Amino acid sequence: MNYDGRPWTSLEIRYMREHRADGAAAIAEALDRSKGAVQQAAHRARISLRRKGCRAGTVLGQPRGVSLKRTIRDDLVSGTVDPAVLDERLRLDAQGRLDLCPSCGRRVATVRLTGFCRKCHLEAQTMHHLDLLAEVEARRERWQARQQLKRARDAATAEGCPLPPELRAKVR
Numbered sequence: 001m002n003y004d005g006r007p008w009t010s011l012e013i014r015y016m017r018e019h020r021a022d023g024a025a026a027i028a029e030a031l032d033r034s035k036g037a038v039q040q041a042a043h044r045a046r047i048s049l050r051r052k053g054c055r056a057g058t059v060l061g062q063p064r065g066v067s068l069k070r071t072i073r074d075d076l077v078s079g080t081v082d083p084a085v086l087d088e089r090l091r092l093d094a095q096g097r098l099d100l101c102p103s104c105g106r107r108v109a110t111v112r113l114t115g116f117c118r119k120c121h122l123e124a125q126t127m128h129h130l131d132l133l134a135e136v137e138a139r140r141e142r143w144q145a146r147q148q149l150k151r152a153r154d155a156a157t158a159e160g161c162p163l164p165p166e167l168r169a170k171v172r
Contacts, residue, residue, distance in 0.1 A: 008041050016047055024049045 012031055016038065019027055027049070028038040042049050099109045103124070107117035114121050156162075 013041070013045050013047075016042055016045065020047055020049050021051060023051055 012033075015031065016027055019030070020042070024035050024038045024042070027033075028035045031038065033041075039049065099115070101107050101109045101115075101117035101120050103116050103120035107119065109115050110118055111121040114124065116124065
């Protein structure tokens with residue numbers, strides 16, 4: 001429900017899907033709703049209101065001022081790229097179809113899922129997997145500590161001894 005109490009109709013949602021490229025402000029004006037209401041309804045209906053070609057918010061930490069020409073010059077001087085590859089990169093750049101990797105800014109972004117070049121994509125996946133492994137290890141250590149505490153409590157209870165205050169605390 002909206003602030004004014006009007007629920008969204010299926011016709012309004014369909015209109016939002018058909019005119020999503022117009023942006024939230026234009027849709028809000030056409031439907032007589034606030035821009036925020038349109039954005040919330042689009043979010044709930046999983047409709048992207050980004051305009052075509054808009055790269056705002058694509059990747060966090062994307063380098064600014066990455067120049068393809070500077071990159072090409074550096075590659076040519078260092079001899080790491082052959083002239084045929086440079087020619088292809090220049091042709092794609094002239095057509096406006098060349099997107100550089102936002103992580104390194106040197107290679108063409110080839111992995112559509114992340115927008116990175118293959119090398120940076122694999123490095124990011126590796127770091128993610130290492131983080132997951134560290135989390136699993138931390139959980140395993142926590143579980144071992146909980147088991148040791150339970151064994152200590154059970155042993156103290158079986159002997160009929162009162163539990164020390166540090167063992168009386170609840171495990172969370």
